[in-house]
Amino acid sequence: MTVTTPQNTPVTEVPKSSGTRLVDRVFKMRELAILAVFLVMIVITQLGNSEFLTEQGIKDLLLNATILVLVAVGQSLVVITRNVDLSVGSTLGISAFAAGTYLQGGGNAVVAVALAVLLGIGFGLLNGLLVSLGQVPALVVTLGTLYIIRGIDSIWVGSRQITAADLPDGFVDFGSGGLSAVPYLALIAVVVLVATAYYLKHFGSGRELYALGSNPEAARLAGIPVRKRILVAYTFCGALAGLAGALYLARFGNVDSGTGNGYELTVVSAVVVGGVVFTGGSGSVYGAALGALLLTSINSVLPALGVSSVWVLAINGILLILAIAVDRVVALRVAAALKKRNARHG
Amino acid sequence: MTHPSEAGPAPVLSLKDVSKSFGAVRALRDVSLELFPGEVHALAGENGAGKSTLIKTLAGVHRPDAGQVLLDGEPVLFHGPGDARDAGIAVIYQEPTLFPDLSIAENIFMGRQPRRALGRIDHKATHAATLALMQRLGVELDPDRPARGLSIADQQIVEIAKALSFDARVLIMDEPTAALTGSEVARLFGVVRTLREQGSAVLFISHRLEEIFQICRRVTTLRDGAWISSEPIDGMTEDDLVRRMVGRDLDELYPKQEVEPGEVALSVRRLTREGVFTDVSFDVRRGEIVGLAGLVGAGRTEVARAVFGIDRWDAGEVDIDGKALTNGAPSTAMSAGLALVPEDRRAQGLVMDMSIERNIGLTGLRTTVKAGLVDRGAERSRSLDWAVRLQVKYARIADTVNTLSGGNQQKVVLAKWLATGPKVLIVDEPTRGIDVGTKAEVHRLLSRLAADGVAVLMISSDLPEILGMADRVLVMHEGRLTAEIPRSEATEESVMAAATGRAAA
Amino acid sequence: MADSTLSRARRWSALKRWDSAVGALLIVVLLLSFTTVDGFGNALNLSFLIGNTLPIALIALPMTLLVVAGEIDLSVASTAGLSGAVMGALWNQGMTIEAIIPICLLLGVVCGLINGLLVTRLGLSSLAVTIGTLAAYRGIAQIVLGSDAVTDFPTQYLDFAAGRIGESFVPQAFIPFLVLLVIAVVALHLTPFGRSLYAIGASEEAARFSGIRVKRQKLLLFTVTGLMASLTGIFWALHYASARFDNATGLELSVVAAVLLGGIDFDGGKGTLGGAIAGVFLLGALQNVMSLSDVSAQSQIVVTGVLLVLSVLGPRVARQISVARAGRRAASAPVPKAPTPVS
Amino acid sequence: TTKEDVKSESTASAASAGKADPNAALKKGLTVGFLPKQVNNPYFTSADKGGEAALKELGSSYKEVGPSSATDTSGQVSYVNTLTQQQVDAMAVSAQDPGALCTALKQAMSNDIKVVTYDSDTKPECRNAFVSQASAEDLGRTEVQLLAEQIGYKGEIAILSAAQTATNQNVWIDFMKDELKDPKYKDIKLVKTVYGDDDAQKSFQQTQGLLQEYPNLKGIISPTTVGIKAAAQYLSGSKYKGKVKLTGLGTPNDMRKYVKNGTVEGFELWDPSKLGELAARTSVALVSGQITGQEGETFTAGDMGEFTIGKDGVISLGKPTVFTKDNIDQFNF
Ligand SMILES: Nc1ncnc2c1ncn2[C@@H]1O[C@H](COP(=O)(O)OP(=O)(O)OP(=O)(O)O)[C@@H](O)[C@H]1O
Ligand SMILES: Nc1ncnc2c1ncn2[C@@H]1O[C@H](COP(=O)(O)OP(=O)(O)OP(=O)(O)O)[C@@H](O)[C@H]1O
Ligand SMILES: [Mg+2]
């Protein structure tokens, strides 16, 4: 197979057309919009409560987002392939408990994390196999595995629980410690995030995830190993859910059979707010991470502003709707502008 | 079954006694075919004859039930499209298969982007290579623009660019020209000739017979899944070819009936949609067939969409029988007697997962009703009636339309709209992908409709069709109507002059 | 000969349709339970079973229509909770129940309308929108009723919502449900409206090009869903004699699971109400039977999950088998003739 | 029909009929079903284990059913129905909702099943007796006393509760507020009550929010085991460790670490297994006819001693135990 590569084309300067930059901007725009909303929110809160952005405050903000960011990054990969993984909450719960059980006997922290990740990979593989080999709707299958994993977790865990007292001190300290205002956990999340984003943009298999989410039939015809890619996306998502489980343990020092219950809705919200489209093929992990940051921050901002917790849920929901609505309106405007330009020079 | 294989180079790719069935449909029966390096080989046959199936078998999409695919004389088994591609076979499928969310450049190079160190994609090189391809095809498409929103023609161009980018030994093209106008077709043929001279084998499918005669050396015909003949084009006439495809002689392709135009049925006044088309005014009278010509992207489809109410217009007015239509309301346009056969049958014309019966029934949901409920009997007889009148080739009326061949799908779209008994019929590329026999059929149908007093607006990129069928020809160029040419003066030259903006309006 | 193969193929294809399979499974489960599970067959237990499944069944009706049209509404449980909360709050204010119920229903209509407008006017994905309103409506319910639990609704209403007809196994509220079911079945399967929902679900663009008023139909559907959700909320508060802001929490997942089990495809354009309702009662019956047989709640969750996975794997496997069979048959059968044109 | 109409027509119906025979023999071979708010919840498991042991001793059998979520009220109702169908002799229920279970519980009582509520009550007419973990008054007041001592009777305090609808928490909070009216607390200000919904993460964030909003906060009372644990975990990893006092209801096993590392000085709880045991013994006594649930009746609950039924059929377990670093190692639950 030969490819017409630039060897035989003159390496003259490629003129970046105006349309290009505009298209780029459309995508950046969505992330910028979320970032802007986030910043405005933070600034308002700081004005209303000067304690908000102390070192401790920033640390809390970042720590709160960490776990959701990780799971949301994994979820976006799956959503980009036009699938979904609803079982992440259950996976998080069971791997957190597994890591905890291991550490209870005074095990090695690194091994515990590895254990959690491996367990996550296992469940990710299961989902991936069902979805890609069985070729069945992801929503149903992962709703099924959500129940199955949750059930297994509760049968296994029963009423046992892991508390901070059972864990090695180093592990728990790691969960709340950091380099001044930047927690270690947040650093891990950032590394994962940047690496994933780089992979998606600059590697063939990463681009193929977008391709097959955009048009599965065309992906098949283009010779993309569709099943393999979907399997990889699910496995990665499971691995991150597992990792998040281990970090959850470190952070909260407290795991029982209910851990991670209902988390899938939060994760899906973060991904959606972050502009990853449910019909696949578009969106970025940065967006998803920003969505996660936004969502968790709302939960810190409202109490910090002294908003009664009775109002929190309603405000949360309304903000969520506003975020996606504003994002949509902006996107529509830009798309309209883009179309007009195209029509003129086309 | 013997094939006239000639001395000289051995066939690079061939099929031997291949059969393929889908459920109860036997799409291919013991078909054989040989492709030689340096030849352009035509594959001809009616809609549903099995051409696309044959191609998909060559491309590794389908695995044959019986028979063999031979590459350089050796039997091969392709496990998927990837295998065939690796063997040097590039395919343009009948329906564009693009990734709407990805840029044109990524669409073309997906899976084989130029790489930098560590296997990272070289985005710059990809961009440059795409620009080069576009230059070769003589089109101006921004490589970084997403494929979403490209017109069918532009999509087809991207497909062609993708296939060319392989520098493949075998290039297979399933109706690549169906959506293209003359100038793009000429460009494409230029490229195909170069490939041929470089020793590639090309398999070409088209329902436009003149194209086959223009560029192909040999032709294989299929009928109902069976191999009929493989022979050199030289010395053949169009009639010979049609006889092999259809099994009988064909009536006239453009059976235009002369009708005295009646009152104005459709009147479009100063219609404008910003950035898309401007100040478009025209009338269509009862009994008249008005052709709407133009280059790809001239805005014809957009005008039709706006008139029907799919898109809103920014200024202007549309009247049917003197009554103004509501802006952006297809349902009121329908009840006023307007019908639109859209250009993209798969996305717009049909619900692919629905049965033929239900698809035709969709336009009758408001008429085939008894006591508020769907009158199933009436629905079925209405659907059956029209499917049969348009000679749709199907096994059962309850089969989903995605099992039909492209041409037969197009007929279902026509059936669906003709069943509404429209006063004004807008057809956008009505014969795209339809075989000659049916094309004549459709033309006769349009003629008869016009004779019965229906006003027909026919958008077509097939210039002979416009010239053969239209009483008047409207020409668009860059979103404006540039000419109105009466039948007597309409020639290829006059229409093309207006379409390229060279003639005074 | 060709004819008999054809009809056999059709019978086989009817069987492999998942919704009929779920119906059959439901009957099998019921029959088995009658004979083997103590306490299952008596009228009281059956009335419990039906009564506790009714809220899910009520919401499953509009949800099925929505999903067929390619949309989803996850805010239903919150709408139910909200109308229950408003009902409780107004009741505490001393309003008459006869005035409160219409107000709550109207509220449901408004909730549905908001969802519908966000989806159709702004073109947002219904999943995203209703995850948002899921939180918002529940939050408003919390603001409205706070920590109150209102329990003192008039006995005749409570009795209606919780009682059964005489000593039979039929809850009184089951009769109105049957009426609603019939209406829904007619609307989805027999009217042009229902037809257009299938078209919209399978291909929205093609539906629009066929002159179907896609947005209007969807808006209507969301509104009806809101109405039914608030009806469910009222029923819930009366059935359990308790109006709290967190009534019916998590009900949406149960509805979705049941509807999915019934063979409704979330890609839209497929499925029947019969399947959905069979799915609802299958889950309800299984839970009842498992509880009676002392199967723990945890194991019940696993069973639900396995059923869901099987519900999609099953038809897939059946299809593959039938395709393989058809292929073998076709190799020997003559080609069916195309109808002869008459023109 | 309005609320007023209903009020006027309803007459307080006595839940139990018949006459108590304090000397009746305790029956054996009974089946008592335990229905906690949530299975797998360590607190309830511990309580139900206590019940199981007592029943074994009494020669009766025990079973436990229940929903896997503490907010699945309809699930709990189904389980009441299930127990009714299974014709147990008595059921011990911790009600997720005071009203929702009523219809089903009345149904059960009319099928001759004795109903005892424990930990969380329903409306009095829907059960025969309620076994209370400690009197609500004791709990509410002692928690305030504990905290006041720790912060030196001065400063801002807040409450981190469970769900806003949690009946028992709300009653305790009312008593806390009442206790705070005492002049000796005049320098203490209750600034806020927040709700963590018995969800670890939510309670965690609510604690964060409290401290950001009230940087001068001196103490937090969390009358829920999940809440106090989450708050302790947050405090121990933050700069507030040891500076902001925390007390409330927690289990020794959960809190051991925080007591030892100085985050928490002292907290309290009753022994849940004793609560379960008393519920079991009350059930058996009811079935045997020793009591009917009327105020003033007394019965002997094995080693636990004699109990008297109070107003509205409430039986109180007694004062809670306070755990500090001196005594915490003596407990394991
Ligand atoms: N995936 C499929 N499932 C079932 N039947 C199919 C499928 N693909 C093709 N067929 C049937 O096989 C026959 C041949 O179809 P094919 O698409 O090869 O025709 P074609 O010659 O390409 O026609 P056209 O000129 O209209 O494109 C038709 O009867 C069609 O209905
Ligand atoms: N759905 C769409 N979304 C965005 N842009 C579109 C869409 N369809 C067409 N366009 C763009 O609008 C312009 C006009 O296209 P249109 O399809 O109306 O031309 P046309 O004259 O009908 O050409 P043809 O029918 O030959 O494709 C083109 O630049 C095309 O790329
Ligand atoms: Mg074809």
Ligand SMILES: [Mg+2]
């Ligand atoms: Mg067009």
